[in-house]
Amino acid sequence: MTARERIEELLDTNSFVEVGAFVKHRSTDFNLSVKDTPADGVITGYGTIEGRLIYVFSxxxxxxxxxxxxxxAKKICTVYDMAMKMGAPIIALLDSKGLRLQESTDxxxxxxxxxxxxxxASGVIPQITAILGTCGGGATIMPSLSDFTFMTKEATSLFVNSPNALDSKTETLESIASAKFHAEETGIVDFICEDEKSLLESVRDLTNMLPSNNFDEAPIFDTNDDLNRVSNDLNEMASADVTAGYDMKAVIGHVADNHVFVETKADFAPSMVTGFVNLNGQSVGVVANQSVENEKLTSSACEKAAKFIRFCDAFNIPIVSFTDIDGFNASVSEEKVGLSKMxxxxxxxFADATVPKINVVVGRGFGTAYVAMNSKHIGADIVYAWPNSQISMMNADSAVRIMYADEVKDEKVTAEDIASKTVEYTDMQASPYAAASRGYVDDIIEPAATRKRVIAALEMLYSKRETRPDKKHGTL
Structure with missing residues (x-):
């Protein structure tokens, strides 16, 4: 598509109003004065998506x-100023060879x-970037400064340095600049789409789930899904061995309105799932541990979730988390990256967020990783747990073997003794009922009733207001 066709496809029919259509460059260096530059290479203006004001540049x-x-650049800055004044999202459609060398410092x-x-604009209005061609050099900072980034599967590239400028001469655009690379390795890309038309439709869908600015509440839509709907499939999932983990995307789907889950960064840090759902019509951010392959918490997963949580908090979107975590990933590479820092x-x-925060412990909640996952200890408003979940420093068998290490070493305890102590430890320390007795869990709920209990909690928390210490900003 051309730059104008992309805007027409993105916005509501006949809603686009162009700003700065007659702007051209004013440089005369290197014979640039004899070159015609219609709109100076960028179409800027505003329109609507589902009737809501949107600013865009292509x-x-x-x-x-x-x-x-x-x-x-001045045209882009002009629409940014307008978007900030009006409190409306801005969408960037990038397709550029880079910086105009004839204008250099300008x-x-x-x-x-x-x-x-x-x-x-960060944290004030949503910023969405779509890369529809080349995005190289300094321009690559633009998608990373925005909130969500889209790329098409083919014919797009994102790179700071081209492959021929790298120290390794074996790299190609496909290996270091493709949508697949940035979705899986760097996490810069949130959504990969088949083609431009499906990408622009996906941008529309995401925009509809977001508030226009940081003073608006999370959008609320009409829904035909029963808020009291129960899911017996969740009961069946919960009856399985808790150590096997859950397909958390399936759990989220059973809870969401009409089973619709819009996942962000699906290919990056797969041990953490983030995205948006509607619950009784309200937009809600979801953070969950994907433990189906017994994956543990990684540095990339922490980074992915932290960025998503901060976005939700900035734009008044409630957060619901689903916890099933067996601890942190134990590897040399994670220690080198700085797992504790992430x-x-x-x-x-999680602790900084002042929006409504609900946590559902569906499986394991072990160690400090459990504390980090929106636990009561760091400020969750409501914590639910499924009956067969476990909350402890570690799994019961390992805990017993450590506590009775000397006896095990000297063979003073039998396997039956260990098994008995494991059951005792589970009842006394690892059971959700033990956590609930200490006030760390608000209620033990039937898995099938998760949807209606979470919705009821969100209704109760709708008017939540929380005052924090006066400060400029945190330092993390």
Missing amino acids: QDVTVLGGALGEMH ALHGFGEIFLKQTL AAKLVSA
Whole structure:
């Protein structure tokens, strides 16, 4: 599609109003004055998505390769200023060869101005970026400064340095700049789409689930799904061995309105699931441990969840978490990355969030990883647990073997003794009823009733207000 066709496809029919249509460059260096640059290579303006005001800019690759120059950047900054004044989301459609070399420092100044506008807009209005061609060099900072990034599966690339500039000459655009690479390895890309049309439709769907600005409440839609619907499938899932883990996407689907779950960063850090659902019509952010393959909490998973939680908190979107975690991933690579540093970001994100926070312990809640997963201890408003869940420092068998290590070493206890002590430890320390008796769990609920109990809790928490210490910002 052309730059204009992309905007027309994205916005409601005939709703687009262009701003700055006659703006052109004013540089005369290197014969640039004789080159025509319609709209200076970027279409800017506003329109609506499902009747809601949206600002948009779309780079035109047919004009100097969509390269960013002084006036090109000023047009983008102008719509950012308008979006901030009106409190409306802004959507960037990127397709550019990079910086306009003929304008050099003026173009660099333009990049800096855009980065400043994006930073000021962060947490104030939703920012969504779609990469529909090339995004290289300094322009790659733009999607990382936005909230959500889309790419098409083919014919798109995102790279700071081109492959021929890297120290390894074996890399290609496919290996270091493709949508698949950034979705799986870097986590920059939230959604991969088959083609431009499906991408633009997905952008519309995501925008509909988000508030327009940080003063709006999470959107509420009409729903035909019964708020008291129960799911016997959850009872069947919960009756299985808790150590086997759950397919948390299936759990979320059974709880969500009409079983619809919009997952973000699906291919990045698969041990953590993040995304949006509607519960009784209200947009809700979901964070969950994907434990079906017995995966543990990784640094990437912590980073992924922390960013998502901060977005939800900034835009007044309630958070529901589903906990089933067996601890932190034990590997040298994780220690080198700084697992504790990333875990601290996750703890900080949950603890800082002042939106309604509900946690459902569906399986295991072991060790500090459980504490980090929106536990009562770091500020969850309501914590539910399924009857067969376990909450403890570690699994009961390991705990007993450590406590009775000397006896086991000296063979003073039999296997039957260990089994008996394991059952005793489970009842006394690892049972959700033990946690509930101490006030760490608010209620033990039937798995099938999870949907209606969570919705009821969200209704109760709708008017939540929480005052925090006066400070400029945290330092994590």
